[in-house]
Every structure is written in C-alpha cells, then in structure tokens.
Amino acid sequence: xxxxxxxxxxxxxxxxxxxxxxxxxxxxxxxxxxxxxxxxxxxxxxxxxxxxxxxxxxxxxxxxxxxxxxxxxxxxxxxxxxxxxxxxxxxxxxxxxxxxxxxxxxxxxxxxxxxxxxxxxxxxxxxxxxxx
Numbered sequence: 001x002x003x004x005x006x007x008x009x010x011x012x013x014x015x016x017x018x019x020x021x022x023x024x025x026x027x028x029x030x031x032x033x034x035x036x037x038x039x040x041x042x043x044x045x046x047x048x049x050x051x052x053x054x055x056x057x058x059x060x061x062x063x064x065x066x067x068x069x070x071x072x073x074x075x076x077x078x079x080x081x082x083x084x085x086x087x088x089x090x091x092x093x094x095x096x097x098x099x100x101x102x103x104x105x106x107x108x109x110x111x112x113x114x115x116x117x118x119x120x121x122x123x124x125x126x127x128x129x130x131x132x
Contacts, residue, residue: 002026002095008071008114010053011123015095016071016103016114022078025071026099027059027090030124035061038090043079044101050074052110057100059090068100072110078102 002017002024009015013031017024040060050056055067079101083089090098115123
C-alpha cells in the first residue's frame, strides 16, 4: 500500500500516502512498536470532516489508549474495516494492511508542512539521542 519513502509524516508518527481523493493514513512502524500490542481501534465515521492535527481516532493497546491525529484536513472517505476484526494488523503491517482511514484532502498544500521519510528518520534519531 504505502512504502515509507513515498509517505509524509507527522511528529506524532502518523503517515499519509497518496494525494487526491484517496490519501491513506496510518501510524509508522516506530509508533506501532511504541504502542505495542494493539487490541482495539476506534475508527472515525465516514463523511467526518477533520482538520490537520485533529484527533480523529484511537488505538488501544494492552498498555494505554493513543489518540491518532489527521495529517491533513479533509473528509474521511474510507475506514479500514479489517481492523475491527483484527486490530493487530496495525502491529504486523503498519504501512500496508494496517492503514486506518482514507481522506479526501481539502487543502493539498498541507502536505508541504509534513516531513519526508528522510526528515522523519532524522527526527526519530534526534528524539532517540535526546531521550524523548
């Protein structure tokens, strides 16, 4: 579905892939390993309008619940129903089968405010060395 190299990332570890009416959103491999064993995913409602940076859905693990933020403003046009039956897909395949929802972006220029894969990797290394 989405190779990391072709995605844009938020500092809160969400990724977005694709443009136009079908921008898929999920969490990075780094995020799923931090979240650990995913036991439930609360998906957003279809047709919901969201703003960039808004909490849109929740991933629950055995440890805690984590808010997931929308990387772009737009309308939710699809949700990954497979996660209802198998929430652990987020752990097994965070960039592919474990996508969360798809957006029809209302402001594609917001993509430019997100990190590229290279920038995101650098961000993770910097965060790791500073103990965040």
